[in-house]
Each structure stands twice: as structure tokens, then as C-alpha cells.
Amino acid sequence: MKLIIAVIKPFKLEEVREALTSIGIQGLMVSEVKGYGRQAGHTEIYRGAEYVVNFVPKVKLELVVADGDVEKALETISSTAKTGKIGDGKVFVLDVEQAMRVRTGETGDEAI
Amino acid sequence: MKLIIAVIKPFKLEEVREALTSIGIQGLMVSEVKGYGRQAGHTEIYRGAEYVVNFVPKVKLELVVADGDVEKALETISSTAKTGKIGDGKVFVLDVEQAMRVRTGETGDEAI
């Protein structure tokens, strides 16, 4: 199993989730993050003082998938989340050694 | 060392933390996430328009433990977080290559 971590633009969340569902991914978690990257760095003024906004709002998806689903998931995420503009985000893949479903105690691919 | 990622029902947080403490786990981090899984999908009405609520609030725990503590921690989390109802959540285990305590610079199992 692999853990896929995807950081994408917030407004793409619903679309990506639907796309993932349609290829059979049944679970994931979403969190709000502040992203720092090439996209960052515009200047704002607050009460007359200039400052640089370094962080942009992003959404982080985490999903554990069976080894065989990784490529499919990667492709789905990247094609759906893509706008072609800077700041579209990244996808990372990490190895998962164990997985367990709390409700049933199932482990491994059964658990996800 | 291993990173344990557990996604559980929010109201179980305190109980799980206490159980982990009682088996000697001394540190962890908690974040709010929105979970998507089998539990999702009930319909609500807002100002006359129906819509499907896809995400349910969950809590994510992340804790790095020594290799020897993994099984104990897994079992503690799953037994404490379990209600037997759908949506109880998952636990994942990933390998950690290095760990460091910022305050002291200690590394490895010392750091956690």
C-alpha cells in the first residue's frame, strides 16, 4: 500500500474527489494547509503598511491505496487538479507498511 | 521508528489520548480533517435545495513511536477508538528514517 499526499488548489477539491471516486478510490482525508511555493509572494497593504503574503491557501489530500492503484490515482489527481497555472500543487507517494480498519480490525488492502 | 497515522471519530480523541498515555506514549500531534469514506453521503436541505454531504469531521493523530511500540499502540488505538459503527476510521503505519528533538538535538528513539 502507498500513501498518496496531494496538495492542490482548494476549489479543485470537489472535482478531484469525484474523479477519485469514479476510479474506485473509496476513502481519503482532507485538511486545510497554507502552501508556500513559487506561487507565493504578492504584496498587500494593511492600514498603509505593505507586506508580502507568503502563504496561499491549499488543500491537502491524503489517501492510502493498494499498490496497483497508485498510478491510476496519481494520474487522476494530476489531470483533474491541473489548471496549468502556477500553484497547481504536488503529489507525493510514500510507502505504507501496515493498515488497519478500526471497526473490523481488518488489515492490509482489506482495510482501505 | 514508525509513524502511526490514525484517523478517528472526534469525540474519541480524549479517550484515545489517555489510553496512549497509559501505555507510555509521550507525544503526538492532532489535526482536524474532513474524512471521506463509506460513512459519507447523507443528504441535507439548505434553503430548499438538496445536497449531499460528502465529508464528515474526523480527527487525525500522528505519532512517531519506537519500532517495539508499534503493535501496542496500534492495538490501543483500535480498541479505544472502536464503536463498531461505520466510520470508526483507520490506522496506517509508515517507516521513519530519522527523528530529532529540536530542543536538545537528540536523534533516534531518544528524540521521541
Added chain:
Amino acid sequence: MKLIIAVIKPFKLEEVREALTSIGIQGLMVSEVKGYGRQAGHTEIYRGAEYVVNFVPKVKLELVVADGDVEKALETISSTAKTGKIGDGKVFVLDVEQAMRVRTGETGDEAI
């Protein structure tokens, strides 16, 4: 590539980000977490009832860096985030198998 997960004191965020930027790290994500560790455990009173505050606000940084940058990054984070007081936080390193930039489809070290 490696995923560095750092949990630090919130007021150190800006400083750490700047330090990382200055050593050439170009991207990361930040999330708010509640931390539990040795620092926790002070008592408060709310409407006459005592209770123990177990969680302290922390900030979690996640950044994927090329293998060769890990040590540099680790050191930068720990030296910048350090106050010497309890609760300064931890840094963990995990292996990353794949990385992809959504916008371009680049993979590997190119993607980060």
C-alpha cells in the same frame, strides 16, 4: 527524496520559513496542529471548574526535499526553531518514493 515533517512552536513559523528559503528550499506546506508532549499539562479554571489543558498549539511543516538537502534542512529547522525551552518540537524524516508537479507532470527531484 525525503519528506521532512517538523512540528514547531507557532511563533517560529515565519523565521523557519525564511531560513529554509535562504538555503534554497522552495516549497512546503503548513498546518495547525494541537501538540501533546512533555510540555502539556497545565491546569486552568473555567467557571470554577479545574481542568487540565493537554494540548498546546503547534505548527506542522511538511516539505519534500531532495536526498542531498535533508541534512541541511534538518539543521536549519532545528537551529532556527530552537528556544531551548520544553516544547520546541520534533523533526521526522520519511522516504518519498515518487513526486509529481501537477502543473507540468514533472516527476522526481524536478517536481519539488
Added chain:
Amino acid sequence: MTKLLKIAGLGGVAAMTALPAMAQDAAADPVPYIMTTLLFLVGGFLVFWMAAGFAMLEAGLVRSKNVTTQLTKNISLFSIASIMYWLVGFNLMYPGEFLISGWLGGFSWTTLEPVGLAAADASLDYASVGSDFFFQLMFCATTASIVSGTLAERIKLWPFLIFTVILTGFIYPIEASWQWGGGWLSEFGFSDFAGSTLVHAAGGAAALAGAIVLGARSGKYVDGKVVPMPGSNLALATLGTFILWLGWFGFNGGSQLAAGTVGDITDVSRIFANTNMAAASGAVAALILTQISYGKVDLTMVLNGALAGLVSITAEPLAPSLLGALITGAIGGVIVVYTVPLLDKLKIDDVVGAIPVHFFAGIWGTLAVAFYTQGWVPQIVGIVSICAFVFVVSYVVFLILNAVMGIRVSEEDEIAGLDASELGMEAYPEFIKG
């Protein structure tokens, strides 16, 4: 002047009254009538504003997963009170003739004077029925507002609203008629200027009955320890307190029931000043006391302290000097700081502190009247009879509602929050909650 006098003007809109004129040649001068009517209108809209105060205070003191429900209860209870008080409450409370003398008024809905009332047809020694109805209605609604805070975070919406129907249509009007409607208590010499007991302790007694039938929130008392469940938004709670403080000038000031003479408007001024002083001293008492007792100031106690000061002075906001008002209010603030943990010890779960503020401080304020007027006996009899009546009837009503439809949400629903389970609508859908 107590509210008792007003019934003279209510016998009939156009009826000539036998009361002596209150001001110099008031018989023909329309000014006192106009001014008193204005007092009721301004006082009434200020007390109306208290409904918003309760809504904000309670929305701020519940956890965010119950905020929508608490807001819904507050706007609904006010609306229901408005309808029930018209349908039956007002005439039950101010009966021309009692059904059971001194104990139970009559049942009929409220009708106002005709449009363009001629001066000759008006109760020139009082005020317009419309303004009086408007003003009195707000007191009825206040009683119901008190209940909603205590029972928050676990009572189902509809049983609560049904209880509100009964409270505002029957329970409050009946007990209030005993005093302000010219019933047996008023003849007994009881004194409660603007309703420390008739409104506040009564609301508190109903809240207490509900809290007992309902039980505490799950997880509130665990292994003999009190688990704090901090309010989600203290800015709203503070706003609510300021709103209530503002509204109270109308609550107490309007209860002078006259503003058309030098004496009356000067008395209203005195009431305003005393009301403000009692609120201030209640707040300061809680400020100092929490610093001393806990080592840290507790804002929620300071807010409750200000409100307790206001409740305390409500039974007699006119007679005391400013120093007297300061003392009365400060004792109210002290009462709150001690009775909030006391209730917790008894495992009576009062989410917003309404019982300490309205019930305990209300009783204190009503007792304190004895320092200024009649003896202790009428005060004690009044407090006991009203609180007992309201408590017992409310208790029975809650029991019946519980038997018939269940008044409490399931534990699962309570954990998920009433907003999700009862209404399917979050108050702050975009803010991730901890």
C-alpha cells in the same frame, strides 16, 4: 408605584376610572398619557432587544456544534411568546375580572383600541393599551429566554418550543397576574417592582425544572469531576451581555409605568442610574472575586456578574440610593461566582449560568426589597409561592413531554451536535472545529 396600579386603566379602554388623577389636572392634559405611552414604546423596544441579547449570549456560550439550534430556539421562542401572549397571556395576566378571584384570570385574546382614538375615550391617567401590551409582552418573552440557555445543547427543538407555548401562554401570565394583575399576592403586600421574581426567578425555576428532568450533558460530570465545555465565542457572549444591559434600562425604567409628571420622569431617571450601578457593581464584584478565588479573572463570570447585578436590582430599582444599588448589585455578582460551581456540585447542568443569574440573584433581589418597604413575610411568601408554582408546573410539563415525545436527543446526536442532528445546518460551516 408598582405595576398594580395599572389595572385601573385596563378595565376598559373607554371606561372612566375612579382613580385620582396622578398629575396636576391630568384629567384633560394629554401629555402624561402621551409620555407614558412613549415610555412603554421605548421601554418595550429596549426589552425586545434583550431577546437578541439572550440569543447572542447563548450562541456564544454553547459549543459551535449547537449554535444554529440555539439561535433557532431563541428567535422561535420570542415569536411564539408574541403570539401566545396575544392569544391568551395578556388578558390572563391582567384580567378585567378574575375567573378564580386573585388566582386565575380569564381567557380571551387581546384587542387594541380603535385607530385614531379620541382623547375622551383614552385612559388619560395611564397609557395606550397597544403600548402596554407591547411592553408587557416583552417581559413574557424574557421569561422564556431564560429557560433556553440552561437547557441548551441537549433538549430537542420541538419539545422545547411546546414548553415555550405553555410557559408564555399560561404559566407566566398566571403567576404574574397574582401580583401585577392585582391578584392575591399584590393584596398580600408583596413587592417586586420590575420582576426579579415574577420574571427572572420564575424563568429560573422553569429552567431548573427542565434541567432536572433533562439531566446533564453527556460527559459533563465524569468520575465526580466537572468537565468544562467552553463557550465557542466569547465576543458574542459579551455582545449579548451589553445588549441585555442596554435593554434593562427599558425593563426597569419602563416599569415605573408613568413618565408624564416631574415626579415620574425623575423616578425613571433614578431607576436608570441605579440599574446601571447595580450592573457595574455586579461585574466588578465578579471581576475581583474570580481574581481572588481562582487567581485569574473569568470573563464569563464577569458577564454573569453584570447580569446578576441587573436581576438583583430589578425588584426595587427606585428606592435605593446609588450606594444601595451598588451593594445590591455587588451581592448579586458574588452570588453568581459561588452558585455556578454549587450547581455543578449538584450535577445540575446549566449551560449559560441562567439559574445563578436569574433564579438565585432574583431571589436575593426580591428579598432585599424588605430593606426598603414592607416586611420580610410578604417577600418570602411571594418568592416561595411563585417559584414553587412555576417549578412544579414546569416539572410536570417536562415530564409529560418526556413521556409523550422524549425531550432529549440521543447520545449520538448530542455528540454530533444538535445542529447536525436536529437541523442539518451548521452555524460556522467553514471553520474547522476542534
Added chain:
Amino acid sequence: MTKLLKIAGLGGVAAMTALPAMAQDAAADPVPYIMTTLLFLVGGFLVFWMAAGFAMLEAGLVRSKNVTTQLTKNISLFSIASIMYWLVGFNLMYPGEFLISGWLGGFSWTTLEPVGLAAADASLDYASVGSDFFFQLMFCATTASIVSGTLAERIKLWPFLIFTVILTGFIYPIEASWQWGGGWLSEFGFSDFAGSTLVHAAGGAAALAGAIVLGARSGKYVDGKVVPMPGSNLALATLGTFILWLGWFGFNGGSQLAAGTVGDITDVSRIFANTNMAAASGAVAALILTQISYGKVDLTMVLNGALAGLVSITAEPLAPSLLGALITGAIGGVIVVYTVPLLDKLKIDDVVGAIPVHFFAGIWGTLAVAFYTQGWVPQIVGIVSICAFVFVVSYVVFLILNAVMGIRVSEEDEIAGLDASELGMEAYPEFIKG
């Protein structure tokens, strides 16, 4: 009494008027003048407060990424209305002499009486010009407030403010002059006591025109389905509703335009009581109807229901009995529950429900006047002519603004939120948003 009468007092500050004195020996007695002036001042500050109510209601019902912009629009539109109504609106609305008889007043700015006006120079049968201007200005601003809610989350700041200049300086004063300025509609027998149509349906018509030109928010209607975009803060929305409810006592009560006689102040009382009743019944109607229709109560509909009740009674808050007010308001509440989804079906995107509340309920309220006074024809003619005028002119103005400068933000800016794209300032910068 309708607002029509007031023009008598406006012919000139010091001019003797030919109107019969309204109260007994009013000619010399300054009390009616003082009381009516006071009514305007108190009524005026209450209606001022409605500006805050609209701001909070709208800030609570938009998503948090648009809150700063919505707040900016609300405080700016009120400020602009204050200036425009002085610069041209007031005299355009209440012309001493019409430029085009009954249809178009004159253009001049407002001047008040001199300091320390002598009684002999005052319109003793009415009120001070200053208080009248202050009161009427608030109605003008209300009309603009209605528009901002509907067009939220996608209209650019400056085009919206330019539209506000035109609406408050010209559109509203002109149509209002037809009735309240003594123009052709008032002679036709149209009746609209405090402005169900003149203010509310007119504001709603302008909002409707804007919504059509502007189009729906992106992502609102997808594949024939309505995508809810829940408001970010229902506590603020509820606060806003309570504020509006409070302000409405001034809105309707002040529109009696007299408070210095027994008859007038009694009428004002009646208006207060009826206004409250209609709000309450509108809320209760929505409460019950959403429970029945959807299986769950919808707080946002209850809030809208209360407001619809208020709008409905505004055309005739005096004549109905309390039962009549209850019925009028409840129908208003029902209208809202049905027309909110209806608009969605038509893909007209009204962010806060201002069109159901102000336009549909406003029309209902104005029609309902026919039950109390003149026939249906003047009511229908009044509604149609005012709504058509405001709609068409607004539509054209929005089209021109769109052609000249574009009234809508880019899709990218809309997704990022207007606070980021238009103002670079978040309302809740510290709360992570979902």
C-alpha cells in the same frame, strides 16, 4: 394617516400652512411639534440601526471569503445614501413644486432650519425639517441595502457603489415622490403606509435587475442542480435579523408622522404591536413550513420569514387588528419559503433571499392593503408602476455600467473570493477556511 399629509409642512419652513390643526389648539401648543420631531429622531435612529442589521445579515450569509467586501459595501452604501439624499434626493422626493407635475420633483440640496428656530417660524402641525430629513434619509438608505445582499459575492465594489449613487440620488427619490411627495400615485389613491412597495419592493426590483444582468455565482447552478453555498456565520445572520426587527419599529412607527396627540401616539402603539406580531407570525410560519416540507427546520428561512412578515405589514401596519397582522405576516413567511426555491429554479441567484423577502412579500403586503382601504386597482397600479420603473431603470443602469467598466469580477477572482481579489483583506484572517 399616510405620508402624503406631510408635504403640507414642507412647503417652507416658516410658511403658514392652510391645513386644519391636527390636535386641539395645536396652533399654539408646541407639544405636538416636539413629540413628532422626537418620533422622527427616535424612529430615525432605529431605522439607521437597520443598516447595521443588513450588514450583519449579509456578512453572515455570504461565504467568509467575501465578508470584508460585503461589509465594505454596506457601510459605503449607507454613507453614499446619506450624501446623495442630501445633495438631491430629499428635495427631489418632496418637491415644493414639481418640475413635471406629479412625476418629477426639482433638483436642489437640502437646507435645514436656522439654529434656535422660533416657535412662530416652525411648522407646528408637523415636525422639524431636520428630523424629517433624518428620518426619510434612512428609508432611502434601506432601499440600497436591499440590493447589496442579492448581488453579493460577484459584483465589483465600484460599479455597485456607482449604482448606489444613482439609486439613492435619483431612482428612489423619484418613485417615492409619486406617492409620498404628493405625486400622481397619491392622487390615484394608492396606499402604502411605510413602504412595502415604495421601499422594499422597489429595492427588490433593483436587486432583481442586477441579479439578471450579473448572472448567478459560478458553480451555483450545475447540470440543472442547485448547489447550496452556506452562509459562513449564522450567528451574525441572526443578529442582523434581530437588528432589523428592532429597527422596523422605527420604520413603521415613525411613519405615522405624528405623535403629539392621544390619537397619534395610540396609533403608533398599535403599529408597534402589529409590526411585532407580523414578524413573529412570519417566523413561526417559516418554522412550521420548513419542518413540514423538508423534515427539518431551516434557520435561514425562519430569519427570512420574520423579515418577510415585517415587509408584509409595512404597507398597512395601522389598520389591521393583531389577528390581521398575524395573518398578513404569516402569509409573508409562507411566500418566502416557496419563492426562495422558485428563484433558484429560474436560476436567479439571490445570495441572501432579498428578492423573496422584499420584493414578493412587499407586493403581497401592498396588495393586502386593499382589504382595509381603497380598492384593488390603485394598489395594483402602484405596485406595477413603481416596480416597473425601478426595474427598467436599474436594468439599463446595470447594462451601461457593465458595458463601460464591467460589473462582475473574473471567475478566478470569484473563486479566490472578493476579499482577496478586490480588497486584499480577509475578514477572518486567522481562521482556516474549508
Added chain:
Amino acid sequence: MTKLLKIAGLGGVAAMTALPAMAQDAAADPVPYIMTTLLFLVGGFLVFWMAAGFAMLEAGLVRSKNVTTQLTKNISLFSIASIMYWLVGFNLMYPGEFLISGWLGGFSWTTLEPVGLAAADASLDYASVGSDFFFQLMFCATTASIVSGTLAERIKLWPFLIFTVILTGFIYPIEASWQWGGGWLSEFGFSDFAGSTLVHAAGGAAALAGAIVLGARSGKYVDGKVVPMPGSNLALATLGTFILWLGWFGFNGGSQLAAGTVGDITDVSRIFANTNMAAASGAVAALILTQISYGKVDLTMVLNGALAGLVSITAEPLAPSLLGALITGAIGGVIVVYTVPLLDKLKIDDVVGAIPVHFFAGIWGTLAVAFYTQGWVPQIVGIVSICAFVFVVSYVVFLILNAVMGIRVSEEDEIAGLDASELGMEAYPEFIKG
């Protein structure tokens, strides 16, 4: 009419006064007394409401980790002002006899008229002492409210409250007695109708002294750059501004100190209209100016602009025409936009912009009086003497407090937030903060 006149009525409740009657046969007619008393009561509750406005404005403009503390300071300072003004302030400010002629009044607490005052014993040419005390007290509290905003996010709770005791009990009453108590400034010909300098610039001067002693928030000025620390909740800040705007009608309108004649009530109307105009033009000026200067509208500046408009018109809200009020207010708005960054350049850290709004715009407004009345000299002397007195005494008091107990929290506590370190209670415990 300035507040000076009022001292006549304060010499003694029952004393006959030598002043000429203000209205036709006022000697016997109770109506002017009743109306003026009513003006004070209504004006007073409106100014009370400003305390809530400051609380919301400040709670919205601080970071969420300091919100509970800011709320606690606001409700506590008002409560303390209420007690101190009774204990010593009122009689110090309006001395029957000066201890040091024209410079220092006497020390005694306030007592009100007896209950049921007879008309023969009343100051029929003025108003009840109770209403006057109630109204004046609110001005004293306002002065303290101004200070809390500037010093937010770093001053400890108790030193701040101790300073409030001194400010409201002594500093404000003494300087205000120089003018409104009939002291040396009033004889010198200084003119400050409702307190642009006596209240607002004075509060601003105290805030300035505190800001200098206290120093800037840590991290505010880094390497010569200003680091913005955005307010946590602009919806609350906007609500606070609307509340202040509303309250200001009472602040300025009530300062007419008479409402019982045609001339007086007409003047009050004029004041209402001018006050509204100045707020509107202050807001519009800041709206346009931030758009031009920064390329984007800054809502916090628009809010400050409205308040600056209000402060500016406060010294003379009666004499100007509406156009005059517009100009006065607009200049106030411009002042704010330029002095907010100016203070930052001087590294004076004013969290909410209270010094630009109250101090700079207050001075401007007081100077502008010279266009309407006496010459420039009395205005300049008044401004300088009052600001210097308040600044120096406040500075010394802050220095002493700092020496004795330390007025500033540790850097660690400041970083954690005062809510955690000082009170152990978060305002929004459930919302994760960034």
C-alpha cells in the same frame, strides 16, 4: 448652548435659579423638564451602547489570542467608570463650589433627588439630576474606552484597570470641569459642544501616553519595516463602528442639554442630521482616499474614517450646515488615512487607530469650531491645556504603575497571547488559529 449653562441647575435640587426661563412660561410648565430629562435618558442609553461598540470594534481589530482580554477590559472599564464617576467624578466635574476656583472641584459622591420629586422642588429649567448623572457618566466611560484600544495586546489587565480608576475618577472629571463645570476654560471662551477635545482628544492623549510608556507590540516594527497584525474579525469591527455611529446621535444630540422647546428640539434634529453627515463623509473620504493611495479600499480605514468624521463634528454639531458637516467630517476621514501610517513611522503602536480617530480628528474638530464662533485663541488654548494636562498626568501614572507592578506582559506571554497568559481563557477555543 454649551454645557456650561447646566451648572445653574446643579447648584441644588430645590434651589430657585436666577437664570432666565428658557422657554415661554417654562417656570410652571413641566414639559420642558420632562423632555430634557427624556433627552438625557435616551441620549444616555445611546452613549451607553457605545461601550458595546468599542468592545466589538476592539475585539475585531485585535488578534484572536487577545480577544477575551480585550472584552474583559472593555466591560470592566465601563463598570469601573460607573462606580468612580459616582464616587467622585460627577461632583468633581460639576462642583457647586470649586475647591480651587475654576481649576479643581470638590470631592463627594453623587446623591440623586428623592423618590417622587415634587415639581416645586425640581430644576424645571433643566432636567433631573438622575438623568444628568446618567448621561454625563457615559461620557466619562467613553474617555476610558478610547484608551483600551490603543494599548491592546500587551498591557496587563490590572494596571490597565487601575489606570482606568484614575482616569475616570480624577483626570477626566478635572479637565472636563474646566469647561463644562464652569471652570476657567469656559470663561476663557473655549467652545467644545459635545467633547471633541474634552472627551475624544483627552482619551487620545491618555492613550498616547500609555503607548509611549508601553512600547510597541513585539514584532510590530522589525528592521525599519511595519509588520501588519491584521484584526481577527472585521465583521465585529464593522458592527462596533455601526454601534458607535448609532450611539453618537445620543452623544451629540443629548449635548444640546435641552429638548423641551421648539427651538431646542429643532436644534437636536439639526445635530442628528449633521452628525450623520459627518460620519458618512468621513467614511467616503477614507473609501476614496485608500482606493487612490493604495489601489485598494481598506475597510478598516473606512471604519476609522466614519469614526473620525464623528469625532470631528462633535465639537460643533449644531452650527454647521449639512455641507459644513460634510466638509468637517471628510477632513476627519482624510486625517485618519494619513496619520495611521504616520504613527507607525514614529513607532507608536496604536492597535485600533484610536489616536488618529480620537486625538487627531478631535483636535481638528475643535479647531474647526473657530469658523463658526469665537476666535482661534480660545480653541488653541483649550486644546493645548487639556491635551497637555491629560497627557502629562497619564504619562506619570503609567510610569508609576510600571515602576510599581510592571504594566507590560512578558514577551513570552505576549507571544502566547494575553488570553492564555493573563486569563487562561480563549475567546474562540474551537477555531484553530493561524
